[in-house]
Amino acid sequence: MRSPLALSAPGKVLFTGGFLVLDRKHTGLVLGLDARIHVHIEEWEREAVNGEQSHITSILVQSPQFQDAKWLYEMREAAIEKSSFVQQIKENVRSLLTDLSQKSFTASSNKFVETTLRYVLSYLKARGVSSFTPSKLTIMADESYYSQSETTQAGHDGFANFGCKLSEAHKTGLGSSAALVTSLTAALIAWYMHDIGQHLPQHLIHNLAQAAHCAAQGKVGSGFDVAAAVFGACLYRRFTPAILEAVGEPASEGFAERLHLCVDDLNVDQKWDVEISSHAVQIPRQLLLLMCDVDCGSETPGMVRNILAWRKENPVEADLLWNAIQQGSNDLCQGLTRLAQLDGIEQDGFEEVADTLSTIRSLVREMSAKSHVPVEPEVITELLDSCTAIPGAVGGVAPGAGGYDAVALLVQNDARVVKELEARLDTWKAREAGTGVSIGKVRLLKARQAYEGVRYEDATRYANWS
């Protein structure tokens, strides 16, 4: 029996560059977190159900921290005859596409899981992998990905039982789908591609996870969350969207071969042009990145549509604003790196970073006011002002698309500052003047800054769940 494998990928915070990063002219400053989504993969020995055909491979995916979260997929394979190997491979790929079906253990489907399986298995077939043994995949998420509720029960092994359905859990905006798609992609590649050796093929995983995530998400994102899940914290410049558009729909003729060419970057006229600079982003050890969950979501695709519409109608004004925010983002990145390199030589010296952050925030508020999209809404301004007034707090932002999801803070790495912040959040209550939008409880998440991307884990850690 083959030994199980486990892999994990981290969450992200788009600290600056929300909306700008959708345009290749700009970059996003993406900070990494130590909250991860893990995937454990093992052989699945399952007795054949009456009448079941041997050419069907079953793949079970489960998310045991949630109720009713088990999905069974079946993949049909045509027999491969040596004489017509290439042809058969192509047919297999097609049959895989039409016949990867979800047998519902659970009434609901899981679009991100299903799309990832479809993309990775199609890619593997096109790469010549011809035999797939049944496997069982167990997804485990670190606690910070979802808001705490009365049903959450902490476990001794560090994993919580959320005690509710996945659809009822409130996400905290750390990029659960990107971390999930990335660790699932990596687990399937490591399990079924036997020649990858010890080192995970990061670029392959990145390109494939971007393709699957983009398809499942409805092609709206810049892909910064998948880049962070694979490579960790980075300065991110997106890829040209046409690179993935060329792959087409999974049901279309020749999809798997096009996916293979795209993922392995073999299209001469459409090379991957994503820029991921991991070394450009550092947080000095004297600072902590803290995430506060506001538990009152925003609808990112709607905000993206409205901001882009405003930018299109006001190109001159928008460009000025976008360039000014970009400048702020560059200054912040350089300021943080400089302090990280001084590493303790200069104990104070956070004023410059604090000033830059406050300039960025005022530009983002200008973006909000002009576009009428609540990127930093009034309640969040109040919350950020209150948090950053605590002695030892350096500054903060409404990360990513902003809105009512979360705030991200940089504070001095001192337990007293964290305690004071917690005390302030405990009593925090706000109501937005005019619109009447109020935010509920604000909670400090356990997640802190981290740099590592996708990685192997000790597979014995998941013994209680798999």
Ligand SMILES: Nc1ncnc2c1ncn2[C@@H]1O[C@H](COP(=O)(O)OP(=O)(O)OP(=O)(O)O)[C@@H](O)[C@H]1O
């Ligand atoms: N633990 C999990 N098990 C299985 N599927 C999950 C899990 N966590 C997330 N997912 C999948 O990801 C989807 C949520 O993705 P979505 O992009 O809406 O959120 P997010 O990535 O956490 O948010 P954001 O992009 O704002 O950070 C779920 O509907 C589900 O398909």
Ligand SMILES: C[C@@](O)(CCOP(=O)(O)O)CC(=O)O
């Ligand atoms: C608005 C956008 O630039 C950032 C969205 O970030 P988040 O999902 O709110 O963390 C969209 C994107 O880049 O995918």
